[in-house]
Amino acid sequence: MATVPDRTPQAEEAAPRVVGFLCDWAVRSEGLLSADDTLVGMPHVTVIRVPCSGFVKPGWLELALRSGAAGAFVCGCPMGDCLNREGNWIMEDRIDQLRKRLSRQKVDPERVAFFAFGLHEREDFLRAVAEFVDRVRGSGGKR
Amino acid sequence: MYRRLLLSLQSATLRLDTWINRVLPQDFNPLYYTGGLSNLFLTILVVSGILIFLYYEPSLEGAYASVEFLTRDVPYGVVFRGIHRYAADAYLVAILLHLFRNWFTDRYREARDSQWLSGMFLLVVSGFAGFTGYLLVWDERSQLLTSLTVQALRSVPLVGDRLARVFLGGPGVSDTTLPRFLFLHVGPAMTLYVLLWWHYVRLRHPKIWPPSVWVLFSLGLLFILASALPATSGRPAQPGASPEGFAVDWFFLWPYVLARWLAPGWALALVVALVAYGMVVPYTLRETPEQRGVRALGQAVVVEENCTGCELCYYDCPYNAIYMVPSPYPGKSRAAANRKLLAVVVDSRCVECGICIGACPFEALELPRMLDKDVQQRIQRGARAAAPVGS
Missing domain, CATH: 3.30.70.3270 (Alpha-Beta Plaits)
Incomplete structure (x- = not known):
């Protein structure tokens, strides 16, 4: 593990840390990620590939926020087309619940998001991530 | 080669989804509900079939006349007959889409082989029920189909004559034949529900019904088709006549079109071979998960x-x-x-x-x-x- 240089508040403001989970069967991941699991062109967005979006524990998203990320997202397959039939519906429900829990804890629920993009929708996926990063800018590092 | 073909078909299938998703909201993409649509059409078939059954008379003399009576004299009888006919075609289209979609998107392997196998049985039984439906009208086409089927069955080694006898309900076409055909139509239709239980048994919350907008659309389409293009019979069957051609329903009767070039026995063998291949499809590609580009994370x-x-x-x-x-x-x-x-x-x-x-x-x-x-x-x-x- 290379040591990470401390990031200045200015850097955090420009490119807030985001942790995302990407389903293996959703957006094609060839050439999408660089060696340290960040999105190519967006080094502040870490993406963890998972076997199905339904694998993600809501607690993991909370952990990401608690550890200093400005936002956390899950990307599954298009609704209705989950390889495992239900994973993305289940995950969407769990995120709804998590948002309620977050707002009870006075955390902005908009800091977690669910996306649904298929194999060929890389551009749409990247655009959605960029928009999400814009939305959560300035939320990181505090709790 | 075969694997590359499958991969490009998968890619094409998902690209098609993307296009449809641009036009329709994601949760209404009909390709995500091929199984539910099949079940919808099956339900329509059962309901319209019961209504037709009330008027049907399974006898050599009465069968044709009773279908004509339903078509001409019963209010909306022609619509119900048409719905039964077109829903059968739509049903077959839906299950074929379901089959190819799940084939091309890898949803039939390993733990899901039981769904694939039950699906193949469902396909065969559905095809058979659709075919016997054409016999019940007892017009010239039914007569020709019967004689071709009997020829095909007789050419099966060892048990051929007995199979033909079981099919006809006697040594030749007789008074017991149409009751037998009626059973061969309704019996398999009921078997479908047993097979559906097998199809669903390993699934939690199976998606068995499409969104209501597709239910209404399908019903409307069937009503329009049935009214605009009424289902009709050919000339009544005549003992001793040997009809030559007939209007073909490509979905159910394609093996009989082959009979123009192939001996009926070989057409039957071809169908059996296709089904047998279908049964082994989940086991043809013995790849490790790594070769498939899938991470094997181990069972939970x-x-x-x-x-x-x-x-x-x-x-x-x-x-x-x-x-x-x-x-x-x-x-x-x-x-x-x-x-x-x-x-x-x-x-x-x-x-x-x-x-x-x-x-x-x-x-x-x-x-x-x-x-x-x-x-x-x-x-x-x-x-x-x-x-x-x-x-």
């Missing part, structure tokens, strides 16, 4: 100390791969100390999707090669813990 494992018997994983598993059994001993963690139930993973059903891990709030389930603590580490590395947890 229950961490017995932590399981509280809360059943959340049991409700979320899409494959019914988790059973709750009476807990043989208490768990170790505080939450698990008084559990009544324990989750057990059925290995042969688990596809390693990890949905149960996401469902479990007690850290009692793990995928062996993607452990919770490793994921947590990666999350923290990604988030670069700015503040200690809980501060």
Whole structure:
């Protein structure tokens, strides 16, 4: 593990840390990620590939926020087309619940998001991530 | 070669989805509901079939006349007959789409072979029921189909004559033939529901119905088709006549079109060979997950100390791969100390999707090669813990 240089508040403001989970069967991941699991062109967005979006524990998203990320997202397959039939519906429900829990804890629920993009929708996926990063800018590092 | 073809077909299938999703909202994409649409058309077939059954008379003299009576004199009889005919075609289109979609998107392998096999049986039985439906009208086409079928069955070695006898309900076409055909139409239709039970038994919450907008659209389309292009009979069957051609329903009668070039026996053999190939499709590609470009994370494992018997994983598993059994001993963690139930993973059903891990709030389930603590580490590395947890 290379040591990470401390990031200045200015850097955090420009490119807030985001942790995302990407389903293996959703957006094609060839050439999408660089060696340290960040999105190519967006080094502040870490993406963890998972076997199905339904694998993600809501607690993991909370952990990401608690550890200093400005936002956390899950990307599954298009609704209705989950390889495992239900994973993305289940995950969407769990995120709804998590948002309620977050707002009870006075955390902005908009800091977690669910996306649904298929194999060929890389551009749409990247655009959605960029928009999400814009939305959560300035939320990181505090709790 | 075959694998490359499958991969490009998968890519094409998903690209088609993307296009449809641009036009329609994602949850209304009909390609996501091919199974539900099949079930919808099957239900329409059963309901319209019961209405037709009320008027049908299974006898050599009465069959044709009773269908004509239904078509001409019964109010809306022609519509119901048309709906029964076109819903059958739509049903076959829907199940073929369902078959190819699941084939091309890899949803038939390993733990899902039982759905594929039951699906092949459903396809065969549906095709057979559709074919016998054309015999019941007892017009010239029915007569020709009967004689071709009898020829095909007779050419089967050893048991051919007996098969033909079973098919006709006697040594030749007689008074017992049409009751036999009626049974061969309705019996398989009922068998479909037994097979559907097999088709669904390993699935939790199967999607068996399309969104209501598609129910209404399909019903409307069938009504329009049935009224605009009424289903008709040919000339009545005549004993001793040997009709030559007939209007072909390509969906159900294609083996009989082959009979123009092939001996009926060979056409039958071809159908049997196709079905036999269909049955082995899930087992043709023996690749390791690595060769398929899929990470094998190992089947879900229950961490017995932590399981509280809360059943959340049991409700979320899409494959019914988790059973709750009476807990043989208490768990170790505080939450698990008084559990009544324990989750057990059925290995042969688990596809390693990890949905149960996401469902479990007690850290009692793990995928062996993607452990919770490793994921947590990666999350923290990604988030670069700015503040200690809980501060």
